Each structure stands twice: as C-alpha cells, then as structure tokens.
Amino acid sequence: MAAYVWTAQGWLYVAAVIDLFSRRVVGWSMSEQMTSQMVTDALIMAIWRRGRPDELLHHSDQGSQYTSEPFQRLMADHGITCSMSRSGNVWDNAAMESFFSSLKTERIKRKTYRTRKHARADVFDYIERFYNPKRRHSTIG
Structure with missing residues (x-):
C-alpha cells in the first residue's frame, strides 16, 4: 500500500511493508512517482x-505496482506468497490502512511541507x- 503526501513541490509517495x-x-520507500520500483524497494x-522465514505472505491491493513483473519476480525469487485484495474490498488490508491513517493523523495532517x-x-x-520504537498497538498490547 502507499500513501500520498502533499508538498509545495508536488506529491511524495510512500510505500510500506x-x-x-x-x-x-x-520496509519502506518514498518517491516522486508511484512506481513498481518504489514498492520493490520497500519489499x-x-x-x-x-x-527470509520459511513461509512469508505479502498482501497488497491490486495496484499496477504490485502486479508488475519486477515486483512479482522479486517475490517469486524469495519464495514469497502473493495475496491481493479483492477489487473494492478495503477491509482486506486493514493493518496497512491503519498505519497510513496513523501517519496522516499523527504526523502530516496539519503540516505543509515546502519540499x-x-x-x-x-x-x-x-x-x-x-x-516502530515507541507507538503502542492495541492488537499487541
């Protein structure tokens, strides 16, 4: 999943794992453009x-970045199982939605970035x- 951060220079896209x-x-990555390279870098x-655990599942939406050949090849090369949300189902990716919501409300909501x-x-x-080091998560206490 990715978030969009507005700056005076235009959008900054943030991908996270x-x-x-x-x-x-x-894993995370930021870029001026929403590309398959950005999500690949985060992974x-x-x-x-x-x-590299024995079994790993990567869940995402069906965005073109996640269905791209380079991203899919990286997962296959590392034995990662691909899981994608059904079209229009926002609940499949609740953990990522929660993280990006926290990022927006706790940090970037009222800020104007010059660059x-x-x-x-x-x-x-x-x-x-x-x-990562300080925020408490209700699901893990």
Whole structure:
C-alpha cells in the first residue's frame, strides 16, 4: 500500500511493508512517482531487515505496482506468497490502512511541507523514531 503526501513541490509517495506479528514497519520507500520500483524497494528493505522465514505472505491491493513483473519476480525469487485484495474490498488490508491513517493523523495532517526532502525526513522520523520504537498497538498490547 502507499500513501500520498502533499508538498509545495508536488506529491511524495510512500510505500510500506508491515510485519503483522510485531506491527513494525519493516520496509519502506518514498518517491516522486508511484512506481513498481518504489514498492520493490520497500519489499527489498523488509527482506533485508527481517531475513527470509520459511513461509512469508505479502498482501497488497491490486495496484499496477504490485502486479508488475519486477515486483512479482522479486517475490517469486524469495519464495514469497502473493495475496491481493479483492477489487473494492478495503477491509482486506486493514493493518496497512491503519498505519497510513496513523501517519496522516499523527504526523502530516496539519503540516505543509515546502519540499519533498522535508516530507521525506519527517516521514522517516515518524516511522523510525516514533512508530516502530515507541507507538503502542492495541492488537499487541
């Protein structure tokens, strides 16, 4: 899944991969364009950070970035099972929707970023200095 962050320079897109067990963002990437490379980079970071368990399921929507050949090849090369939401079903991806909702309401909602660089730094700060190490998650106490 991805979020859109408005800046005075235009949109900044944020892709993330969440470990449902720990609720940590284990992979993320940001770009000026919504591309398959951006979501591929987020998954590569997640694989690098978490290692390669025996069984891994990656769930996403049916966006063209996730159905792209490079992204699908990366999953196949790492033995990752692909799972995609049914068209129009927002509940299939509730954990990601919850993360992006938290990002928007807790950090970017009332901010105006002058540059994409400022937005990148703030999103990084939110993920790595607040969300992962400090934020409490009701599902895991």
